[in-house]
Amino acid sequence: MRHLTLITTGGTIEKTFDESSGELANRRSIVRRMLARLRLADTKLRIIELMSKDSLHMTDADRGAIVEAVRAEAGPERLATETTGVVILHGTDTLAVTGERILREIPAPRVPIILTGAMRPYEMTRSDALQNLTESVFAAGVLGPGVYCVSHGRALAFPGVVKERDLARFVKVTA
Amino acid sequence: MRHLTLITTGGTIEKTFDESSGELANRRSIVRRMLARLRLADTKLRIIELMSKDSLHMTDADRGAIVEAVRAEAGPERLATETTGVVILHGTDTLAVTGERILREIPAPRVPIILTGAMRPYEMTRSDALQNLTESVFAAGVLGPGVYCVSHGRALAFPGVVKERDLARFVKVTA
Amino acid sequence: MRHLTLITTGGTIEKTFDESSGELANRRSIVRRMLARLRLADTKLRIIELMSKDSLHMTDADRGAIVEAVRAEAGPERLATETTGVVILHGTDTLAVTGERILREIPAPRVPIILTGAMRPYEMTRSDALQNLTESVFAAGVLGPGVYCVSHGRALAFPGVVKERDLARFVKVTA
Amino acid sequence: MRHLTLITTGGTIEKTFDESSGELANRRSIVRRMLARLRLADTKLRIIELMSKDSLHMTDADRGAIVEAVRAEAGPERLATETTGVVILHGTDTLAVTGERILREIPAPRVPIILTGAMRPYEMTRSDALQNLTESVFAAGVLGPGVYCVSHGRALAFPGVVKERDLARFVKVTA
Secondary structure, X not given: OEEEEEEEEEOHHHOEEEOOOOEEEOOXXXXXXXXXXXXXXXXXXXXXXXXXXXXXXXXXXXXXHHHHHHHHHXXXXXXXXXXXXXXXXXXXXXXXXXXXHHHHHXXXXXXXXEEXXXXXXXXXXXXXXXXXXXXXXXXXXXXXXXXXXXXXXXXXXXXXEEEEHHHOEEEEOOO | OEEEEEEEEEXXXXXXXXXXXXXXXXXXXXXXXXXXXXXXXXXXXXXXXXXXXXXXXXXXHHHXXXXXXXXXXXXXXXXOOOOOEEEEEOOOOOHHHHHHHHHHHOOOOOOEEEEEOOOOOOOEOOOOHHHXXXXXXXXXXXXXXXXXXXXXXXXXXXXXXXXXXXXXEEEEOOO | OEEEEEEEEEOHHHOEEEOOOOEEEOOOOOHHHHHOOOOOOOEEEEEEEEEEEOHHHOOHHHHHHHHHHHHHHHOOOOOOOOXXXXXXXXXXXXXXXXXXXXXXXXXOOOOEEEEEOOOOOOOEOOOOHHHHHHHHHHHHHHOOXXXXXXXXXXXXXXXXXXXXXXXXXXXXXXX | OEEEEEEEEEOHHHOEEEOOOOEEEOOOOOHHHHHOOOOOOOEEEEEEEEEEEOHHHOOHHHHHHHHHHHHHHXXXXXXXXXXXXXXXXXXOOOHHHHHXXXXXXXXXXXXXXXXXXXXXXXXXXXXXXXXXXXXXXXXHHHOOOEEEEEEOOEEEEOOOEEEXXXXXXXXXXXX
16 A cells, blocks of 8 residues: 655646636645546545645745655654655746755655646646646656656656756756 | 638637746637537538637727628628628627627628627636537527527527626626 | 426436446436536526436337426426426437427427437547537527427427438438 | 557557447557647657457457567567567456466566556546556656556556456455
8 A cells, every 4th residue: 555645835737717817826726636537546645735836936935844744754764654655746837946955955765755747737628737647646656765856758856857948848957 | 501600809718828928818719629529510610710819908999890700791781691690709808898889880680690708718627618609609500680698508689798797607687 | 597307318428338347338317417517597407317228228108208207397288387498318319209209299399398419428538418418408598399309509390300320410301 | 768669459448439339349549649648758659559459359369469569579689679668558357368478478578568458448538548558658667677567556567467356456466
């Protein structure tokens, strides 16, 4: 039995349409609706709805809160938790900033820590949201300890992951 | 055989997601993609992509252009056209303004003129776009000459149609 | 306010996938799930789940039961009902047989009686089910008294409607 | 750059609806339509449409053909191929039989060989097809050499995988 912790922070992946304003916004987490479309055998999911923000508006304090939530689940000391993997939903614009900081502050995590997001909101046709969530939940069960960006068929290990804006994807840069 | 003319002007119904800006916008008509999901027997469709605007930004000149396009298809004189009905995709915010103006300038149309739109973009889950387009195309084949707002299961005849913003629907007000 | 009665009898439109047998079957009505995807203003719906059958297996007694259900809602005498329209979900293979019988037994209905179905089950991609249900609910609000087959953008009045199997659609034959 | 080979054999995952018979059947591979819904970075896919069969009707010779197709891509000798992983779409009823045979005949594959399928056809609502394909393509990039069944969030390594029919899932039995 896998015990995954899913931390939601907002981002494009969770944006929904506000019919009165006519705009997309991060109002609350919709991860439960996404998960309802997946079949997951032998998996227990714990969901932590941490914040609901466009990642362009995330502050250092926000990232600090993410690090602390991750540490509680995946830090080197075995705490009162049996978590076997952590998945973080995050806006793609600053996903790499958060990934680097998690790795800096938790350099030896006990389990895999997966950051993911989407180029199109879950609620839109042709969205990559469910694909990326599917891959991330799967990855949290098969990858070794570390901090990763998972999307579009690939797992990229931090450090050195950056968003390549023109191609709407993540790449690994080697120093 | 029915000969319908479909005039697109933009509005929420046709808004698409721009992955680089992360926002919804009226870039171009997506009516052909919507129509590809319908099965229409004995129906010929002529599509006029007139403009692609949020209806809050429509000017008097824009509305004039819509009236002229409608008049060419549905005006009282039988022109070189065999159109049996007209459907106009329009933003809901000022749909009623355009409907009243069409009726004022073409008080005796030859065929039914249907205005429709959507509260959620076609490209979003739980959108009412395809429902409203389906109803409008059907209505153009069964209603008599006149100017109508068709959506959410109903046909409301102009004059006297207004958007009831709180309930996200159209109602008929009787003077 | 419209008061529609929706009578479900099964047919392809309501077939669902049985994961243990791997086949499609009429198990129970799924019309409530279909209706949940529509926005209907000023409409009260009464649902009668009459039977759940492939229309190739319908007996004369089944059709008799449909006629009686329709008569109770739409017969010439105003009974203890305020129904303003009736929609019947039906398999397309013998939809025309049932339509002719309803017209024969209720030649002067008080309200429109709409028969509809689908070529592909509601639960399949590219299904025409929701389109046909949308059109039928709309038609029940705008057509005059009579018995109709509504689908694929059109309303065909009985008598004289037949399924044109090769083209997967209904046509009107004139004697 | 990953070079994946996708071998299609049919099964529930690829069944489509035949409008004239009203039944589901394996007519041809629909894997290209499924893949069109995924975004895959740095991935080259080679598709081999080997057969289109309900796995209950697979013969020993069919399984032999699958083994030979896999051996050409993933056998121990590096042939004229740069394949880095193999994904096989297969009916779930006898997927485990084929998996055991592949492992017996290719005990030391060069790359990961993933078998997957679905409990509901891709073309039906609430299908697990796209989830399982997503997981399998991802798995082919991160798992080590071996033969696996991938679905519903998990990778199970052969030998010892069986379908637990009542729960509609695969489990690993330890001898």
